[in-house]
Amino acid sequence: MNDLTLRPFLWRSTRLFPEKRLVSRTHDGTHAYEYETFGERVRSIVAALRDLGLGPGDRVGTFGWNHHRHLETYFAAPLSGAQLHTINVQLGDDDIVYIVEDAADEILFVDPGDPLETIIRLWDDLSVDQLVVMGETVPDAASELDGGVTTLEALVAEHEPVDALPPLEGSQPAGMCYTSGTTGRPKGVEYTQAMLYAHSMMVMTPAAIGIRETDVVMPVVPMFHVNSWEFPYAATMAGATQVYPGPSPTPADLVSLIDEESVTLTAGVPTVWIDVLSHLDEADEYENPLSSLERIVVGGSAAPADMMRRYEDEYDVAVEHAWGMTETMSIGSVSRPKSWMDDWSRKDRYRKRRKQGLPSPGLEMKLVAETGETQPWDGESVGELWVRGPTVVNEYHQRPDANAEEFEDGWLKTGDVAVIDEDGYVEIVDRTKDVIKSGGEWISSIELENALMAHPDVIEAAVVAVSHERWQERPLACVVLDEGTETDREELYTFLEREGEFPEWWLPDEVRVVEAIPKTATGKFDKLSLRERFDDPRLRFAPGESDAKPE
Amino acid sequence: MNDLTLRPFLWRSTRLFPEKRLVSRTHDGTHAYEYETFGERVRSIVAALRDLGLGPGDRVGTFGWNHHRHLETYFAAPLSGAQLHTINVQLGDDDIVYIVEDAADEILFVDPGDPLETIIRLWDDLSVDQLVVMGETVPDAASELDGGVTTLEALVAEHEPVDALPPLEGSQPAGMCYTSGTTGRPKGVEYTQAMLYAHSMMVMTPAAIGIRETDVVMPVVPMFHVNSWEFPYAATMAGATQVYPGPSPTPADLVSLIDEESVTLTAGVPTVWIDVLSHLDEADEYENPLSSLERIVVGGSAAPADMMRRYEDEYDVAVEHAWGMTETMSIGSVSRPKSWMDDWSRKDRYRKRRKQGLPSPGLEMKLVAETGETQPWDGESVGELWVRGPTVVNEYHQRPDANAEEFEDGWLKTGDVAVIDEDGYVEIVDRTKDVIKSGGEWISSIELENALMAHPDVIEAAVVAVSHERWQERPLACVVLDEGTETDREELYTFLEREGEFPEWWLPDEVRVVEAIPKTATGKFDKLSLRERFDDPRLRFAPGESDAKPE
Structure with a gap:
């Protein structure tokens, strides 16, 4: 057998569906071209990466939203033998620097606008020495950076598409994405060529998602989140029309x-x-x-x-x-x-x-x-x-x-x-890490949150553990209410009691109305900071205040 | 990543769809059971193969039609670490002996009835020393063979299902099927665990076949023909209901x-x-x-x-x-x-x-x-x-x-x-090998055959090359006509001329009405024997008899 690689993905889409469209929302309206052009551009970028000295063992960072140029790097980086590393543009500066340095990215492909401003601001802290703006021009602020700065359009214009892709192996690293917990540093997760092949094929099967040539697929989940859930690779193999919603749609x-x-x-x-x-x-x-x-x-x-x-x-x-x-x-x-x-x-x-x-x-x-x-x-x-x-x-x-x-x-x-x-x-x-352990028994914070969010006036709800002398931990609910509503904590408590079908000892000892639930960079509830805020000795419930454990 | 193996196929079908049905037509009517039972039986056969000393490096031959027991060996053999080798029950004795010996099969799982009779007849020419009848009883004729003879039902009854499958690697041989050309010995084609995984997933995608849990899948193509086109593996992974039509439906x-x-x-x-x-x-x-x-x-x-x-x-x-x-x-x-x-x-x-x-x-x-x-x-x-x-x-x-x-x-x-x-x-x-080369130009025998077969009275048509002094080769058509029809070669020739939309030099110089087209063991037209029959010096066309080459 030949190795499982991304090569047949590019081959099938561009040879069998050259006329199918790839559409992107951009700052200047809608951009569209066909797979045939896409394929030529990918092959030009492969040539450019090769000329820049990048290949097996090198990581190519991307820092941008969902659009055709980002899709081009999805293919060009791994097909050149290098490894695509998608970086979350919504992370804080510290995490960005940590991630780029930890991955030792050699080059960054960056969206113009906010993402580029971020990278310019952090440039001196990064060991990266090449920057490619995923657009047509290099803004003045970027042209002053140390190292090579160019645009994706210049790379494409200056390089003939390669005729033959370099040999690839299934075990070769091809993708990378960091995962951030609520504690500790983000952790790098690496995907081989074979893994990208196997997962994309899995996504194509009806048992998972099921993607057909007749589909028009719009991945809204950002391309820096786990390869946009593999929709770009799977849709390309299927020959589906693809629509990318661009920056912050x-x-x-x-x-x-x-x-x-x-x-x-x-x-x-x-x-x-x-x-x-x-x-x-x-x-x-x-x-x-x-x-x-x-x-x-x-x-x-x-x-x-x-x-x-x-x-x-x-x-x-x-x-x-x-x-x-x-x-x-x-x-x-x-x-x-x-x-x-x-x-x-x-x-x-x-x-x-x-x-x-x-x-x-x-x-x-x-x-x-x-x-x-x-x-x-x-x-x-x-x-x-x-x-x-x-x-x-x-x-x-x-x-x-x-x-x-x-x-x-x-x-x-x-x-x-x-x-x-x-x-x-x-x-x-x-x-x-979010589990609430009351008297040795688990209470599901997620089920309580879902029950609270079923109330028409509740916008968000987070349930966290707070310390308790007798039961070790007890649940405390934080809710964000619709503006102008008259619903209060009492009513919510009653609602939960009536609608939730939970054992009595699951009910939160407290319901707090808050302005907003703090979030992590990836948009998840930051329960750690909620715990820190509310888990105060003065707030500890006295023993016996609730019947908190099943006998 | 973990290796690509068949293990998750068995896991998914039996854990997620234990109640879905597998139906077989048998000599005694319809047999049906559920994936849960299927999984237990597969695990029992894995235990049996292990106890028989079979594992990595060993080939397990099967010689039978489409039914649940054959499907069980499809999984048990590769999941035990051994290699499944499906043998065409319609081959001639010589080819069967050659194939079993070339593959060095250690054990044969054989259908009762004609397949078993064939193996009994050939037993002394085979180095195989274990025979498993895919049924409930060992017929007398088989019980007298040298070596171990038992039934699949006995193996299942005597072995507890294994709890854990042995470790498997993606690169490990897992399947084998011989391909027969019209000339030379059949050639063994081997599939690894990873290949079976990858091809089955491909078959599941809508771009190939597309198989869903909601499907009721009936593979009629024999299970000894290239894994029944991978339908059994793909349908199992999908959790589809499967229907097997049994011997010679x-x-x-x-x-x-x-x-x-x-x-x-x-x-x-x-x-x-x-x-x-x-x-x-x-x-x-x-x-x-x-x-x-x-x-x-x-x-x-x-x-x-x-x-x-x-x-x-x-x-x-x-x-x-x-x-x-x-x-x-x-x-x-x-x-x-x-x-x-x-x-x-x-x-x-x-x-x-x-x-x-x-x-x-x-x-x-x-x-x-x-x-x-x-x-x-x-x-x-x-x-x-x-x-x-x-x-x-x-x-x-x-x-x-x-x-x-x-x-x-x-x-x-x-x-x-x-x-x-x-x-x-x-x-x-x-x-x-069937190409007709007339004056240095290709003539498609298949297109001519299809055109002839479009005639309502033509049952089969084969077009072969015969020698020609001037044009090197010229096409000759052999047709089988419906009984009692009045259509003759003249009419067929006119039909081809009128309907075929072929260049004139493509038209066969002769149309012969024959009783039957000879076939190879795999059911393909045996064009070699037709050529031998008709490519006789006495039948050679004189130079200039047709305008056989484009000028």
Whole structure:
């Protein structure tokens, strides 16, 4: 056999679908070209990287949003033998410097605008010596930097497309993405050529996402988040039309791209799609601008059931709930009812659809209790989710400390606390680090949060552990309320008691109304800072204040 | 990453879809069980193979039709670390002995009935020392053989399912199938664990076949033909219901299985589906027994256009034309119109659909002229089809002679002569060995055959080269006519002239009506014997008898 590499991805898309379109939203309107041009440009960039001395063993950093030039680097870097390293443009300066230095990126491809300003500001702290602006001109501020500064357009103009790609091996590093926990330094996760091949093919199968040539695919999840969940590679292999929403798209931008380009499949975190719904509620359109849209794949955090229902009822769009991690190359499970659940009630089908879903082809999963025992799949037994398979990494870049802790025997310990039901649907109930341990029993912060967020006046809710003398820890809820609402903590508490169907000892001892929930750079709730804020001796509950443990 | 192996195939199907069904037609009616039982039995057979001393480096031969027990060996052999070797039960004795000895099979799993009788007859010529009857009892004739003889049911009954599968590596040999040309000994083609993984995932993608959990899949192509085109592995990973039609199914058997089990997707050579149509024509049924069927994947030889049209018009079933070889693990291209051909005329869409189609994900193809030059994709330029990719082998088992001839630089030289059109659709026009070279120009025997077979009274047609003094070679057509027809060679010649749209010099110098076209053991036209029969000096055409070369 020949090795599993990205080479056939470029070959198939450009040879079989040269006329299919790649569309990007840019500052100056919509840019479009065809796969044929895309392929030539990728081959020019491969030539440019070769001439810049980059190849196997070198890392090519990218720092930008979703557009065709970024897609070109997705292919040119690994096809040149180098390794693509996508960097989150929303990180703080410290993390950016740490990540670029830890990866030892040799060159950075950077979006004009805010991302470029960030890199210029940090330039003296970085060992990188080549900068490529993913645009047409080098702004003055960048032209004064030490080292080589050029534009992607200049590289393309100055280099003939290579005829033959360099030889590649399946085991060769081809991709890299850092994952940031709430504690400790971000950890580098590396993907080989074979892993990118295998995961993209998995994403193409209907058992995972299912991407067809007839699809018009718009990846909204940023290209710096785990390869935009592999949609760009999978859509390219399928020969699908691709639409990229550019820098910081607004809900209005997304809706008009879906409408104008007849998008059929899109993907992103729930908040994006909640904002799109709000935008549509306010718009006063006669025709449904989502008429072409068939599916939204939602991941990154739990999708509210109400949002899923509204897309289905009002726009005839299916919302598919997915789960994954940087370490699983994104998509690791997708939630759809099985064929024989067709005649279930809608409510029961939603119960399945709201879970994280069925493990995607190639993966194996198990639940491991603190004792080390494997837990049964009964929808009740809780354990840490362990995952293994050819699309799961088994080490971090230069982090023996984390490697020893997070991998065992080919398994990745995800740090997610989950239950798996009799039908094999995984449901994440917590992060191991966020777990609330009351009297030795687990309380799921995520389930409490979801229940609170079901209240119409609650915008966000985070539940964290605070210390407790008798029960060690007890849950405390922080909620953000809609402006002008009269709902108060009392009512929320009653709502939770009435609607939540939780054991009494799960109910938070306190509900706090806050202005905002602090977030990490990747947009996750920063529960650590909430704990620090509220876990104060003066706030400790006295023993016996609640019946906090099942007897 | 962990290696690409079959392990997650068994895991996913049995853990996520334990209640889905596997159905087999047997001598005693329909047998059905669920994936859960299937998984336990596979694990018992893994234990049995281990106890029999079989593991890495050993080959496990199978000699049988399509049923659940054969499927069990598909998994148990490679998951035990050994290599599954499927042997064609329709081969002649000589080839069977050669193949079993060449592969050095340690054990044979054999169907009761004709296959077992064959093996008993050949037993003394085989070095195999263990025989497992894929059934419940050992017939008397088999119990007298030297060596261990048992049944699959005894192995299952006597062995507890293994808890943990042995460690497997992606590079480990896991499958094997012999390919027979019309000349020379059959050649062994070996598949690694990683290749089985990659090709099955490719088959699952909609760009190739596309298999979903909701499908009811019936592989009619025999399980000894290139893993039944990988449908069993892909359907298992998808969690689809599977239906196996058992030994030598008749058209009536196939129709009633489709009807009773609500089959949605099936696959096999064209003659099977032609026979099914004839059966349906004769049947006097009120309801359409194919109402559940969505697609038939057809390969192995070209599908007649009339058959494709009739399935579509009369039964609302799409016939999808596929191409592949033992060396490409079966499916290597599938023909479907592209999204933007939706508004083409039906005729134009059929022109595409009748070709061998678009290369499947992971493959690269090119046309190479005799000069070694790469040919353009213009629908006219002819060349040998070369294929490469991670699902293409790059050597034969112990055949350095063939390796030197048929592989170059990672490419497989398929021996198929093809054109590729501007849209990337491959069309096989001949086998290199069957090519007719008239005055230095290629004439496609396959195109002439297809044109002849379009005549309503022609059952089969084979066109071969016969020697010619002036033009070196000229085409001669052999046709089998419907019984009782009044059509004669004159009329056929006129039909070809009128309907074929061929250059005049392509027209066969002779049309012969024959009783039957001789076939090879794999059911292909045995053109070598036709050439030997007709290429007689007495039959040589005199110079100038036809205007046989374009000036």
